[in-house]
Amino acid sequence: MPPPFGTARRVASSWARRYGSTSMFTPRRAWCLAAVLLLTAIPASGCDRVGRIIPGNGLVGRASSTPALLAPGSRPGGATAIPDAQLAQSIVVVQPAMTTDGKQQIARSGSGVIVDADQRLILTSYAVVLPFRADGSPAYTTILISTNRTPDGAPTPEFEADLVGADPVSGIAVLRVMRDAGASSLSPGRFNLPAVSLGDARTAAAGLAVRLFGHPGSSDGHLSPLAIRPTTIIGIRGAPGVTNRTWLKTDARLPAGVAGGGAFNPAGALIGILAQDRYLETAEVSQLLPLELAVLVLDRTKKETARYQAAIQLRTNIPGAAAPPPNDTMWVSAPVFGVNAIQSGTNRDLFDYGARFTSAPPALYYEYVLEGVPRGTIIEERWSLDNVAQDSLSSSYRWDGRGVGIQGDRMAVPGSQTITRGRWRLEIWAGGALRAQATAFVGVTPRDPKVTPAGSGSTATTDAKPQAPAIATSTQALAFFDFTGAEGAQTIDWLVLYKNQRIYTSPVLRWDYGDAGRAWVGYAANGPLGSGKYEIELHIDGKVMAVLPIVVP
Structure with a gap:
């Protein structure tokens, strides 16, 4: 398999955590491209210097392959423990x-x-x-x-x-x-x-x-x-x-x-x-x-005395992007960022989480979760700064784990005391396909999102388009919307009005759709919708973005 990043190969260590007591090292590979691609990102010269990723400690924990099943009645918690x-x-x-x-x-x-x-x-x-x-x-x-x-x-x-x-x-x-x-x-x-x-x-x-x-x-x-x-x-x-x-x-x-x-x-x-x-x-x-x-x-x-009504929204997208995931059993969470971490043995815990950093930190810690990834799958971490690929800071490794694991590392810019200001995007690829992404805003302000209505229905296709129409006998109504400039968005919520009366308020949920694309939210009734005009007032980061109409015949 050809290296995914350039041709000049360099081995760099990183740390990955599998839960268990056995430790091992997982090598990663980073490839350096021409320095001209990096001049906008790293005020240094020489491929060796700018191409070196600053890693963690390379430790991996591994669990035993089978769970221990105890006969009921045993008391590992001690003599006073509830059996x-x-x-x-x-x-x-x-x-x-x-x-x-x-x-x-x-x-x-x-x-x-x-x-x-x-x-x-x-x-x-x-x-x-x-x-x-x-x-x-x-x-x-x-x-x-x-x-x-x-x-x-x-x-x-x-x-x-x-x-x-x-x-x-x-x-x-x-x-x-x-x-x-x-x-x-x-x-x-x-x-x-x-x-x-x-x-x-x-x-x-x-x-x-x-x-x-x-x-x-x-x-x-x-x-x-x-x-x-x-x-x-x-x-x-x-x-x-x-x-x-x-x-x-x-x-x-x-x-x-x-x-x-x-x-x-x-x-x-x-x-x-x-x-x-x-x-x-x-x-x-x-x-x-x-x-x-x-x-x-x-x-x-x-x-609570009222009947619970669950929030209905697009949830099958690639985390951090409004696109359908590959049709397989692998799933990767959107990366999260932090500016500090505590190391304890083979485990590292991040804290001071965030996606917006007003001042440039010395390094960015990050982590993400892998579920259902087969052993031997190539995982790629692709960095970009202000949409310019930073291949020498990117890396790949072969996943040697089993069903679940947490991956993480520390990214820093050699020759600089702080991370370069700008929009740092991290994409996680597995098996040759994009699985998740997230952006850290370092010393810059995200753009304001824009939203436009994109139709309505009672069900959606895998690429977030209206499928079946919403009719009086439907039990749910979906409102579709196109958006741009939402890479820095953090939350989404919505109100539902029927004949100008509020009938539902969603909880405040995490924005997980990335910068631009199409998504949908909706309303699930406790019975048939009935005919009439529904409206969904959509909020991003607490601001009204649009009113999405749904006319049910």
Whole structure:
């Protein structure tokens, strides 16, 4: 395979993190192009000097290939810990399902944790119960809940639940058990499973021993028994615009079905929810959503009296770009940037996250998540400055991992005390295709975005165009829009008006569509839309960008 960046090859080390206890080195390769391509970016001369990427420490952690399954009743947390068998009763299987013509089809399979027995509330991962398909249509009609009442038995479908609360940004969802499985009501006294105790995840730090509980999924059409894995927290992750940490990293590797399951401290109190950055059946789970994020959603759900309405928007784009992803099982998160990091053994935690830096820092740290990337895939990190390719700062490496991993490094300009001012874009390519991108604004101000309406419908094509029209019997309406100059945008939200009356306010969500392209947002009714005029007032970074009309005949 020819080198993707130029012809003069140079080996540069970088660090990559796989969760585990074994360390190894992953070489990267960087290629230098002619210095003339770099004069606008780096005030230095000589290909050797400007072409040298400043790397991290080259350490990689690797986990064992199979999860350790403990017999219920063992107590790794110590003599005073709540036994595994007791905690196991509060861990359920969560399976969104679509019923069509009397036939039920499972859309996804995950786990959940009972956190309020009186109100029948279950915490899970929002990615597991995402309510809409890629085209904007409903993904399921009910959520099956299977329980594990015997210590070593397979889960049994017992109940159906509704999505009653969620925070799409943090990735937390709350379910409420509403019915017996296949019935229209809940039998009195049947939901008698215990709730877990809630712990304080704010004190969780690297080195804390935890127990992970979740259902791996199905085998030969049958649900697998509960998996219990003792592991250790090895670090944290954050996100731009979020004050607190958003992820806890562990050295575990568990099947996708455990997403939504629980992480418990040595005493047996819940401190986190297992989750993926994006639900992917072929990828593994290794991270936790801290309980402090879940408590906010849980408290809000308990106080809410109105029926929950999920935000419906384009979610199947390449992260950081309004374009459909390649048709395979690989997924890469949009890179995030930080100006500082803490190194602890093989783990590095970024902090001071951001995308806009008023002053030029000495270096930019960055990280991104890989899910479902096959071993041996070539990963490329392509840098550009103000749309000029910086090939000598770009690099590639061969992924030697398994289902999930976090990659990261530190980018600096040789011969300079600070990063050159401008728009630094980082593109992540895998298997020869663009997978994700993000831009850091260093000492410059992003452009103001512009939005124009681009039609309406009830479903969307993979390239974000109207598919089926919105009619009176449709249950959702989508508004499409073209945009430019949005590379520096951070948030998106919208209001929905029907006959000049506000009927829905979306949560404030992350902008994830890049600089220019087409996207869509929408409104999901609790029944048929009915005829009339809908309007969607679209906001980017809190400013009104456009009013998108939807006329339903």
